[in-house]
Amino acid sequence: MRSTRRTRRCLGGLALLLAAASFGPAHAATRPAKDYDRIVDAVVARYRLPGIAVGVIEHGQVVYVATRGETIAGSGRKITPRTLFKIASNSKAMTTALLGRLVDQGKLRWDDPVTKYLPDFRMYNLWVTQNMRVADLLTHSSGLPEGGGDLMLWPEPNAFTRADIIHGLRYIKPGYSFRSKYQYDNLLYVVAGEVAAAASGAPYETLMRREVFQPLGLNRCQVGQWSRDAVGDVAEPHARKGERNLLTDEDGPAIPAIASAPAGGIRCDLDDMLAWARNWLAPTPAQLKWLSAEQRRVLQSPHMLIPVSDQRRDWDDSHIMAYGYGWRMTDVDGSWTVWHTGTLNGMYSELMLLPDRKDGFVFLINGEAESARTVLGEALLKHFTKPDDTHDVTWYADALQHADAQASKRAAAPDTSAATPVAPAALAAWTGRYRDPWLGDLALCPDGDRVHFAVAKSPRLNGDVMRLGKRELVHWSKHGMEPDAWLDFHPAQAGQPATLTMAKVDPLGDFSSDYEDLHFVRTGDCP
Structure with missing residues (x-):
């Protein structure tokens, strides 16, 4: 989905990746709330965010919940832990969990050909079409160029249906050979949602509510069509203009179903996102019955290597990075992390898990916040992976600003004000x-x-x-x-x-x- 502009370079091999999964330093003591407040407040002040909701999990328990700002800047309506945000690409892990449920139920297999469920499915290359498995839809290694076809998903609203998207795939020329590298795409997650629908005989939205939201008690998460006023407490996206946060797209009374839902169209509040995270960090016996240990392992195991950026090496001593099914994973200061971000115009989110330690955090932002997300995620993560880290929010923000300025110099955009x-x-x-x-x-x-x-x-x-x-x-x-x-x-x-x-x-x-x-x-x- 709409994603980071940073460049990345690959390092290491799969053996190192698997070895890194076993790393994990001793548990740090629970942090006082004021430590987290200090980080959150510094990020909000630095980037002048319109609104944010943050939650932290330690030892499998929620130890910190904080909200700042408003659902709409200047409205007086405060963000709460029950405020709905667009979680964007964090929807992908919910889609893969749904598929994992169907695998547990015997309704599909990861290595089934996509055409078994969608006979009209076509990629640009016939051989790729014939060999595309359900699993290949999930690892960003199909040959589609980075972001290929995303203009059928965004900007919203638009008139593209999921059938239009599946038909359009046959015309998008590949950017690389099948299964040879990682290039982030969104369209194939839409296809994955339609595979789930075909395998179960029910629409994706019905399946998501029945198979994921209801069993896990994610009572405020929304997908498909719903009523803004009946649900209530909804954050709206903002863009930054000078010193102001400007509302960009306010929802109407009826929220329509959108084609992009399996890739990035779900909305949830902080309470439900923390419940979702705890399901992965410290599942209850009932949750282990909801999704088997085998499918949990498959979803969060490495399936495709991702290049490691210089910044990750410098900041996190990372050696390896990979994509699972709807999850990214990397080693950070010797700890194994499983995570994902979400990006839509005016909405940013991050869900971070440290599964070996049962720690993690979630935050949701309703403003332009690419840099804010990077800095907040880094500062929170260091409390777990490197508690003696002396770098604060200002240091990370300044370092990121400098790196972005250097990147802009190397590929400067022209000044269009004279057009x-x-x-x-x-x-x-x-x-x-x-x-x-x-x-x-x-x-x-x-x-x-x-x-x-x-x-x-x-x-x-x-x-x-x-x-x-x-x-x-x-x-x-x-x-x-x-x-x-x-x-x-x-x-x-x-x-x-x-x-x-x-x-x-x-x-x-x-x-x-x-x-x-x-x-x-x-x-x-x-x-």
Whole structure:
């Protein structure tokens, strides 16, 4: 899902990974609440967060719960432990737990071919289609380019169905060979949700409520369609503009079901996320019957290596990193960690487990918080893995700010403030109707004294065409829809129509804005 921009490099091998899983220093004494308060307050102040909910587990027990801020900045409605947040990609572990339940029930196997359940499933390559197993949907190693096809999921709302997404996969060219490397994607988790539905004969949303929420007592977690006012206490996303946190997308009274739910569409409150975490750290006998020890092991075992970043090596002395089924895992200061993050526009989360110690933490944020999440996660984690660490929130925040500045220098985005609207006459050779095989129809047509870009199935992918130097770009109309995109026109040749390709104006922009995977072909004139 919409994810970090940091670069990573691979190190080590699977044998080291498995060995690292057995590491674990002696248990630290329970920390006083004021220690956690100090960390949380410092992060909130540094990044001026609109709202946050934080919980810490030690020895399998919740020892700290804290909330700060408001559901909507300036509203006076305080965040509570029962405030619902979008957990984004933390939904993936719930989807894989559902699949694990179905494996326990004998309704599917991890090595079953996807086409056994979804006969119309197709990847770009026929051999990959035939050999794609249920397990391959979960490890980000399918060949799909990073974030490939995410524009069918976000921005929301849009008109793409899960059937559209499954059909669109056949048109997305691979970025690498099948099972050869890790490249994060979201679409195949949508496919996994449909596999679960086909195997059980019930919709994904029904299965999630019946097989995961209800047995574990996750009574406020929501998926599918629900009523905002009936449920109540819902955090809304914010974007940072200057010194202010601005509401970006307030929910209406009826929350619609969304195609992206298996990949990142679940909402939960802090209380339920802590209950979810404890199920993994210190399961009760009833929870061990809910999901077998064997399937718990499978979900949180390494299945695909992930490159280890320089930052992780420097900060955490990490040697190895991997992806399980809906979980990441790595060694941190000699302790084994199992974790995931969640990112949607204006919503950030993290769930961290130290299973050998039965420790962990969860936090949920309703604002722009990529750096805040990194710093808060690091500061909390060090209390467990390196309690004598002398670095505080300010040190980690300053170090991260410096690293981000260096990365921006290496791949600097152009200053687009001087871009000017393009008049229809100046773009007359290129205006018209276009079509991409998976994103669908595009209208690039005059609108008064400007040229407007509008994707039919994704209404927020619309904006005016601007010129910067000798290039055209589309500047999105909706605030928070960064990054803008370059438009590159290619003339008709050899009897073939003109085409349009795109690229992020900011080369470090969110990989879910996968404009580079689009290939529009001109289909006709503007109305």
